[in-house]
């Protein structure tokens with residue numbers, strides 16, 4: 001791979017929230033203490049070095065920033081207080097922007113104003129659209145039935161259209177990640193067998209985030225796991241069981257019990273993270289990028305209005321339930337349309353993909369090592 005040196009890289013990463021990379025003298029202490037840097041990996045030191053010497057392409061071609069789960073051990077032991085953990089976090093933001101072909105991610109991470117204004121704009125448009133549809137097809141004092149303000153079948157179709165667009169965006173960006181980290185500029189590329197042998201790692205790491213459990217402190221992993229399982233449960237309920245969730249006012253315990261558990265999980269993890277970031281309780285809460293707050297605020301608004309709307313509907317207060325549902329969607333739509341593909345939620349997809357691709361690359365290297373060397377005659381003919 002041709003090496004292009006770019007002296008502006010450090011300044012650019014600082015815009016994404018990097019620590020003081022100029023303070024780093026490459027002692028390697030951070031890599032030595034990192035519980036996740038093993039085998040051929042040498043992060044965070046190697047990644048910081050690439051940034052210091054302006055090797056933009058090398059940085060973009062590595063999966064290592066995604067193999068860090070931000071336990072913070074490296075930051076607390078760095079003799080120069082260079083904050084390597086936060087620098088790895090900033091590299092994940094930078095890479096998210098690199099994979100995103102629309103440029104929206106780059107805009108959001110470098111200017112919180114763009115992110116806030118976009119969220120507000122999408123929320124207002126969503127509110128106007130839902131109110132316009134509601135008043136044209138139904139009555140505000142009807143939650144269900146033929147005159148429902150927002151028929152669940154229509155909302156269900158809207159959810160599927162939104163999910164399809166998101167999936168297309170995410171898959172495109174994941175394909176770009178794959179290209180940058182596994183294909184671009186590589187003479188030896190993994191064979192199909194390496195991809196197939198490791199394919200189980202994708203769902204495994206997506207649902208369990210199990211690499212995180214190797215960090216010395218288990219609590220961040222447990223919190224992350226609760227958030228992930230709650231989010232996935234809610235997604236399955238909304239995409240697969242919205243009419244059952246919507247029906248009532250009687251409670252359908254077969255589906256609602258999962259909704260309650262997921263909501264409790266989302267609220268608990270959000271409050272825990274807000275408290276941690278406010279009080280700076282753990283190393284990974286010491287620095288908060290604006291996108292971290294955006295993520296938490298939207299998550300809280302969505303979970304809170306979801307519960308409120310559910311209670312209002314079960315109490316027979318249909319006008320209040322309908323209005324609260326519109327407010328709920330004013331949080332849901334910007335969270336899904338802007339945060340999932342372009343901001344912090346995207347990490348949920350890139351991280352398991354990175355773990356998978358790292359193992360595919362290792363598998364492919366082992367296959368190449370095991371392959372018999374060409375005989376002198378074959379080598380000469382080749």
Ligand code: SF4
Pocket residue numbers: 023024025026027028029030031045048077078079080081082083084
């Ligand atoms: S970030 Fe700190 S611990 Fe890591 S190599 Fe630089 S100076 Fe050493």
Ligand code: SF4
Pocket residue numbers: 030033034035036037043044067068069070071072073074075084085088
């Ligand atoms: S934050 Fe933790 S996992 Fe990430 S590089 Fe530092 S020590 Fe390793």
